[in-house]
Structures are given as C-alpha cells and as structure tokens.
Amino acid sequence: MLEMKRLRLLWELSARGTVAAVAEALNYSPSAVSQQLALLEREAGVPLLRKAGRTLELTAAGEALVADAEQLLAGLERAEASLHRSHPEVTGTLRVSIFQTALLAMMPRTLRRLRAEHPLLRVEMVQHEPETALHETWARGFDLVVAEQYPGHAAAHFTGLDREPLTGDPISLALPPLGAGDTAFDDASSLADAASLPWVMEPHGAASRHWAEQACRSAGFEPDVRYETADLQAHVRLIETGNAVALLPGLVHIGASHRLRLVELPGRPHRSIFTAARISSAGHPALVAVRRALQIEAAALVRE
Amino acid sequence: MLEMKRLRLLWELSARGTVAAVAEALNYSPSAVSQQLALLEREAGVPLLRKAGRTLELTAAGEALVADAEQLLAGLERAEASLHRSHPEVTGTLRVSIFQTALLAMMPRTLRRLRAEHPLLRVEMVQHEPETALHETWARGFDLVVAEQYPGHAAAHFTGLDREPLTGDPISLALPPLGAGDTAFDDASSLADAASLPWVMEPHGAASRHWAEQACRSAGFEPDVRYETADLQAHVRLIETGNAVALLPGLVHIGASHRLRLVELPGRPHRSIFTAARISSAGHPALVAVRRALQIEAAALVRE
DNA sequence: GATAATATGAAGGAGAACTGAATCTTTGGA
DNA sequence: TCCAAAGATTCAGTTCTCCTTCATATTATC
Numbered sequence: 088m089l090e091m092k093r094l095r096l097l098w099e100l101s102a103r104g105t106v107a108a109v110a111e112a113l114n115y116s117p118s119a120v121s122q123q124l125a126l127l128e129r130e131a132g133v134p135l136l137r138k139a140g141r142t143l144e145l146t147a148a149g150e151a152l153v154a155d156a157e158q159l160l161a162g163l164e165r166a167e168a169s170l171h172r173s174h175p176e177v178t179g180t181l182r183v184s185i186f187q188t189a190l191l192a193m194m195p196r197t198l199r200r201l202r203a204e205h206p207l208l209r210v211e212m213v214q215h216e217p218e219t220a221l222h223e224t225w226a227r228g229f230d231l232v233v234a235e236q237y238p239g240h241a242a243a244h245f246t247g248l249d250r251e252p253l254t255g256d257p258i259s260l261a262l263p264p265l266g267a268g269d270t271a272f273d274d275a276s277s278l279a280d281a282a283s284l285p286w287v288m289e290p291h292g293a294a295s296r297h298w299a300e301q302a303c304r305s306a307g308f309e310p311d312v313r314y315e316t317a318d319l320q321a322h323v324r325l326i327e328t329g330n331a332v333a334l335l336p337g338l339v340h341i342g343a344s345h346r347l348r349l350v351e352l353p354g355r356p357h358r359s360i361f362t363a364a365r366i367s368s369a370g371h372p373a374l375v376a377v378r379r380a381l382q383i384e385a386a387a388l389v390r391e
Numbered sequence: 392m393l394e395m396k397r398l399r400l401l402w403e404l405s406a407r408g409t410v411a412a413v414a415e416a417l418n419y420s421p422s423a424v425s426q427q428l429a430l431l432e433r434e435a436g437v438p439l440l441r442k443a444g445r446t447l448e449l450t451a452a453g454e455a456l457v458a459d460a461e462q463l464l465a466g467l468e469r470a471e472a473s474l475h476r477s478h479p480e481v482t483g484t485l486r487v488s489i490f491q492t493a494l495l496a497m498m499p500r501t502l503r504r505l506r507a508e509h510p511l512l513r514v515e516m517v518q519h520e521p522e523t524a525l526h527e528t529w530a531r532g533f534d535l536v537v538a539e540q541y542p543g544h545a546a547a548h549f550t551g552l553d554r555e556p557l558t559g560d561p562i563s564l565a566l567p568p569l570g571a572g573d574t575a576f577d578d579a580s581s582l583a584d585a586a587s588l589p590w591v592m593e594p595h596g597a598a599s600r601h602w603a604e605q606a607c608r609s610a611g612f613e614p615d616v617r618y619e620t621a622d623l624q625a626h627v628r629l630i631e632t633g634n635a636v637a638l639l640p641g642l643v644h645i646g647a648s649h650r651l652r653l654v655e656l657p658g659r660p661h662r663s664i665f666t667a668a669r670i671s672s673a674g675h676p677a678l679v680a681v682r683r684a685l686q687i688e689a690a691a692l693v694r695e
Numbered sequence: 696g697a698t699a700a701t702a703t704g705a706a707g708g709a710g711a712a713c714t715g716a717a718t719c720t721t722t723g724g725a
Numbered sequence: 726t727c728c729a730a731a732g733a734t735t736c737a738g739t740t741c742t743c744c745t746t747c748a749t750a751t752t753a754t755c
Contacts, residue, residue, distance in 0.1 A: 088467065089467060090394075116714055122712075142732065148474065159470065167393060173455065410703090423745075426744085
C-alpha cells in the first residue's frame with residue numbers, strides 16, 4: 088500500500104520543482120526526500136521522475152500520480168478537519184501568513200481575542216508578502232493567508248484555495264505635515280500637485296507599485312520615485328520627515344499616531360484585503376475561528 | 392498527518408469487529424493493532440473507540456472517521472490500479488478466492504493460460520466457500536472472488552463490490568451407475584423416485600443445501616439426508632459406490648470421468664457463477680486479465 | 696466457577712527513516 | 726573558458742518507529 092507521506096513528497100515536488108525546496112519546506116534533509124522518492128518509485132513499479140538538467144521532472148505516470156495524490160491529500164485534510172469538528176473545544180495549531188500592514192493593524196487585537204476565546208488554540212504567524220504567501224498556502228506551508236489585492240490586479244488564482252473578503256482599505260495621498268519639508272510639499276493638496284515631488288514606493292514587482300504608478304499616470308505625470316522600500320513603516324517615516332510623498336492605504340495609520348497630511352483621492356480607490364485557505368481545510372474549526380475573529384476586528388477597524 | 396496504515400486498521404476493525412480478527416487478517420499480533428489504534432486515537436485528539444464488553448465499539452467520531460477512511464482507501468486503491476495501468480506488462484500479485492468445484496473445473500486451464508500470457512503476473516489462490524469469501528474480498532483479504540449463487544438465493548450484496556456473471560451451471564440428479572447399489576437405486580429415474588433413497592448433501596448453512604431441500608419438497612418429499620459433507624468430490628464417491636443420491640452441479644464432472652447416472656431436472660435449474668471484486672480495484676490490469684481468462688475458460692466449458 | 700476469548704501494557708529487538716559527508720552533474724557567471 | 730553555486734544522489738551511521746513476545750486484566754461461556 089502506498090504511503091501518504093511519500094505521496095505528499097511527490098506532490099510537493101510537483102508544486103515546488105526541486106527536491107531541495109521540498110526538503111526545505113518540510114524540514115527534511117534533501118537526502119531524505121531523495122531516498123523516499125526513490126522508494127516510492129520502486130513501490131510504484133513505474134518511473135515517476137526523470138532527470139532534466141540538474142533538477143527532476145515528472146513522467147506522465149508521475150503527473151497522473153500527483154493528480155491522484157492531490158485528491159487523496161485533500162480528502163485526508165477534510166477528514167482531519169471533520170475530526171476536529173467533533174471536538175468540543177477549538178484545538179490545534181494554525182499557521183497564518185500575513186503581510187506587514189495587516190499584521191500591525193489587525194493581529195494584536197485578533198490574537199488577544201483568540202487567546203481569550205479559545206485557550207487551546209495555537210496560532211503561529213509569519214509575516215510574508217502576499218505573492219509568495221498564496222502559493223505557499225496552497226502548498227500546505229500555511230493554513231491561512233491574509234493577502235491584499237489592488238484594483239485591476241487580481242491576485243493569482245489557485246484552484247483549491249478558498250477566498251473570503253475581509254475588508255476594503257482606502258488609499259490616500261500622504262503628505263508631510265505642514266512645515267516639515269520645503270514649501271513645495273506644503274503647497275500640494277491633490278495628486279496632480281505631487282507631480283514634481285519626490286516619491287517613495289514599494290519595489291517593482293509589488294502590486295501596489297504598479298497601481299501607484301498607474302494612478303500617477305492617470306493624473307498626468309510620471310512619478311519621481313526616489314526611494315524604494317517594501318516597508319510601509321519606512322514610507323511613513325520618510326513622509327513625516329518631509330522627504331517624500333506616497334500613496335498609502337489607511338491600515339498603515341491604525342494604532343499609531345502619525346503626523347501626516349492625508350488627501351482623499353478622487354473615486355475613493357481602495358485595495359481589498361482577503362483571506363485564503365485550502366478548500367479541504369476550510370471546515371477546520373481552528374480556521375473558522377481565526378477567520379471569524381479577523382472579520383470581527385476588521386469590522387471594528389472600519390467603524391473607527 | 393494521519394497515516395493511511397492506521398486508518399486502514401480502524402476501517403478493518405469496523406469491518407471485522409474485533410482487534411484479534413483484524414490482527415489475524417493482516418498478519419499482525421493483536422498487540423500491534425491495539426497499539427496502533429491507540430496511537431491513531433491520540434493523533435485524532437478525540438475518542439474513537441469505547442469498550443463494550445470484551446470487544447470495542449466505535450464512537451460517533453470513530454464511525455465518521457471510518458466512513459472517511461473508506462473513501463480514502465478506495466481512492467488509494469484506484470490510484471494504485473492507475474499506476475499499474477501505465478505499466479506495459481501486466482504485473483503484480485492477485486489474490487483469488489474460489490470454491491472447490493470451480494477451482495477443479497476452471498482454474499487449471501485458467502492458470503496455465505495466465506502464466507503463458509502474463510509471465511510477470513503472480514496469482515495466489517485460496518479455496519474458500521462463497522459466503523465468507525465475499526465478505527473477505529470486500530474487506531481486502533482477496534482481490535477477486537469466484538462465487539456461486541443458487542436460484543432464489545441472492546448472495547449477500549456488498550456495496551463497493553463489483554459483480555460480473557461468469558457462467559451458469561445446470562444442476563441434475565446424480566444416481567449410482569446401474570448395479571452399483573441395491574435395486575432401489577436402479578429403479579429411480581426422476582427426482583420424485585428418489586424420495587425414499589438416502590441423500591448426501593452439503594451441511595446446513597450452505598446455499599446449495601437449502602436449495603436442494605426446497606427442490607425435494609417441491610417434488611413432494613422430505614429428503615432422507617444421511618450424509619453431510621461440504622466436499623462435492625465426496626458426494627461423487629458416495630454416489631458412484633451406490634450409497635446415496637444427490638443434486639449435483641455440472642461443473643463437478645468437468646475434467647473427471649465419473650460413472651454416474653445423471654437425470655436432468657424439470658425446468659433445467661442452474662446455479663450462477665460470478666466473480667466479484669472491489670470497485671476501486673476493478674481497473675487494475677491484473678484483475679482485468681484474470682477475469683478475462685476466466686471468461687474465456689468458462690465459455691470453453693459450456694461449449695464442451 | 697473454571698476456561699476461553701479479548702484487549703492492553705511493558706520490554707526488547709528488527710527494520711525503516713533520517714542526517715551528514717562525500718561525489719557527480721549542471722548551470723550561470725566572471 | 727573555467728570556477729563557483731545549486732541540485733541530486735549514495736553511503737555509512739544513528740535515531741526512532743513499529744512489531745513481537747510475555748504477562749495481566751476483563752469479560753463471556755459452559
């Protein structure tokens with residue numbers, strides 16, 4: 088009888104591409120993964136893998152087995168969720184991936200609430216930017232991911248992931264407080280006014296970067312991006328100190344007392360924040376509880 | 392992650408009722424099964440079993456997990472069959488359960504054919520009477536069962552088993568050769584004539600026994616069952632030597648030169664012979680090959 | 696009430712699985 | 726073109742899981 092553990096390895100290999108990545112993800116040595124895959128292949132009686140350069144690729148039989156393994160893994164996960172549902176308390180460990188701003192704005196209260204309501208629930212949290220986090224959650228690295236999506240930038244869709252909207256986060260133009268920078272900053276009161284000011288933006292590749300550039304071009308100018316950092320807290324500091332302007336989502340200001348001038352943008356654009364989990368684990372009580380707590384805290388933020 | 396091997400044990404426990412029976416079926420010691428089930432229960436985090444007298448019974452959570460396990464086991468078996476299908480030759484081992492008469496009549500030629508056509512296929516055969524064999528095949532003790540069914544005695548139906556008719560086997564009245572017994576035997580030439588003769592029949596519980604008694608009663612008498620044995624070869628000997636009469640299926644005479652007087656019964660009743668396999672394994676090439684060979688040999692018998 | 700059947704626990708041994716070091720191959724740059 | 730980095734695999738050794746045996750407790754049966 089084929090072992091689930093080995094099928095898992097094959098599936099992970101198909102999802103991650105290299106033995107090394109699989110080993111890394113599952114806290115094994117590459118050697119262990121290689122040996123177990125070799126064993127699986129012997130049990131299967133059919134070649135599943137073939138060398139392709141320095142990595143491996145799946146044979147047709149391998150692909151077919153991966154597809155079956157995916158079904159089986161999902162079924163197993165559903166069975167486990169079902170087991171947890173027959174437990175009177177919410178128990179177990181949930182691994183959450185979340186991006187910086189949402190972590191700072193929502194998780195402190197969410198975690199306290201969960202600890203109070205479900206003392207047996209263990210939540211593990213890792214800060215990760217959405218692009219990689221979605222794939223990682225699909226590949227069973229996390230159970231729940233809190234991710235964002237900018238208008239016109241649908242985040243990659245993974246079949247097998249269940250998405251649930253959490254909240255909208257309005258984006259506004261953030262300017263230094265009056266007198267903090269030179270007068271050019273003080274004179275600005277709209278997006279178009281920021282045409283010649285220095286900008287801070289996230290690096291290329293981030294959805295927010297692309298969206299911000301588009302917004303500037305719609306307003307008729309090419310932004311002078313002088314500073315790049317993925318850390319929105321750094322954005323805030325650069326703006327507060329009169330060095331730059333930026334388009335910042337509202338969540339950045341939660342729980343902090345920034346001295347910024349905020350200008351609403353025409354059309355009140357916003358990014359949407361959502362959670363995603365594997366469909367097969369969506370019935371797990373721990374997952375349901377964490378999502379529920381997030382919904383409550385997200386709603387509370389909007390009311391403020 | 393739950394182990395398939397442990398889920399299998401839980402499923403077997405539900406199918407067989409006692410830890411001892413599961414251990415017996417899987418060639419483990421009862422202690423091993425007990426320990427693995429205890430481990431499964433710990434992993435599950437919920438009680439799955441409860442003591443009921445000196446055996447165990449499933450809790451509601453246990454029942455639910457058994458149902459999930461059944462799905463998963465079927466899925467795994469399908470995946471394995473699918474793997475074998477991508478192998479150019481028919482390979483692997485197939486465990487067949489078959490009852491005595493069919494074994495003697497059909498298997499010698501079937502096995503020779505299979506060895507010639509599929510040298511890599513290993514067929515294991517165990518002689519078993521149909522009643523237990525069907526359950527055992529359902530419970531994964533065998534992969535294929537050749538069983539019989541008497542008119543008006545539908546064999547127990549297992550959901551999850553796939554049944555395929557093989558052939559019909561006409562039943563006739565078997566009398567000693569003329570002069571072999573006393574003259575009462577020689578005078579008989581119909582079922583009714585056998586009313587006062589000594590009978591040999593299978594033991595109570597066998598479908599054939601029940602059917603034979605019914606047949607006698609329909610003919611207007613209660614048979615004098617003086618000898619009981621499940622071995623139809625013994626029936627033949629007792630009849631040949633002028634000791635008894637019996638209702639015998641035609642397959643008994645295949646490949647042997649018996650000196651019996653056979654009398655056709657009105658309505659030409661027959662038992663039907665069929666094969667059954669788990670649906671999840673029905674696509675396995677080894678299974679397909681053996682069934683095909685059986686069909687061919689069964690058809691050849693009918694032509695004789 | 697004796698005996699057989701059932702489940703389980705402790706101790707020890709066999710085998711599976713994992714780690715670490717060494718080797719080979721491929722790839723991407725300097 | 727050659728070197729360094731990344732990937733996969735093999736081997737030897739260690740760790741850990743699982744299984745068997747033996748002993749015990751409990752329940753059912755005659």
